[in-house]
Amino acid sequence: MPSPARRWWHPLLRWTWRSLAALFVVLATLWGTLALWYQLPGPVALVVTVMTGWALLGLAAVAATLGVFDARRRPRAIPWAWLAASMVLLLWWQTITPHGDLDWADDMAHLPRAEIEGDRVTIYNVRHFDWQTRERYTQRWETRTYDLSELESTDLLVSYWMGPAIAHTLVSFGFRDGRQLVFSVEIRRQRGEAFSAIGGFFKQFELALIAADEHDIVRTRSNVREEEVYLYRVALPEAAARQLFLAYLDEADALRDTPAFYNTLTSNCTTLVFDMVKRIIPGLPGDYRLLLSGYLPDYLFDLDALDTSRSLLELKSRGHINSRARAADNGGHALPDFSAAIRQGVPAPDGHLIDTGTPNE
Structure with a gap:
């Protein structure tokens, strides 16, 4: 029993x-x-x-x-x-595999391609659109040459479009001549296609890496889409910044040769950048804020990668660029000093203010 x-x-x-x-x-x-x-x-x-x-x-x-x-x-x-x-x-x-030859939306039509000779980098397909509205724009794809020995700053831009936890992240590299080049990991939309966070889990979108002028890729978010955009100056060593710049170009080559799918959780605008940075700076800790990208500045602040002589709250206030970006518009066209204007009052990692400006809020 x-x-x-x-x-x-x-x-x-x-x-x-x-x-x-x-x-x-x-x-x-x-x-x-x-x-x-x-x-x-x-x-x-x-x-x-x-x-x-x-x-x-x-x-x-x-x-x-x-x-x-x-x-x-x-x-x-x-x-x-x-x-x-x-x-x-x-x-x-x-059997569902990514493609590189679909009918892409105009702003996703080309991926960057680079030729490197020592410090001299020539990048083809740098996007420099002039956005009047989301649907109305002037297309420009340019070829630009940069000298890596003059690379002097690395900035993080965080654009909030769906609440405080979800944001799009971009990395902008600054050169001694005042030019900025932004890299952005995005979905590669087909013509007429719209983003879906759920669809991003189910192979709906290919992955794109865009190289663009700030007048294009920053201004369209702050001025045209009216997203809330914040800029942070990052304390990245010169050698690491150079390696990250080149890593972006390698990633663009890889995506052009072997298309890949975007994934809302594992292969997006933040996780891919973290993977590149982790190869350059080993030992970076994983963190939930890498998935909830709206909190990425908090993660960088905890790593002492921002100006820690000020509070994170002050960095956010000074880094909010929307009012300065709108003031730098000229009848729907960005002024030549757009990049300098949006950095007014933003603290550099050494604790100094850019042009001793004041917060925009």
């Missing part, structure tokens, strides 16, 4: 196992439903029909796993049918 402990312990283990198995089936079914919605080709009616069939099979598998059916008539084939369908779904998912 089984002991009292065995009488309650075995049913508990069986219930726990079934609950965990059912939870796995629920999550996998939800993932498969979204994967089919975002990637299955064909008419909407066909996609919805396949999604519905998959979801109903998943619900039946959950019910069978939990023992909802009568034990004597439990359709044991249902979980196995769901498992077989899952294998087919995964095999199909692996």
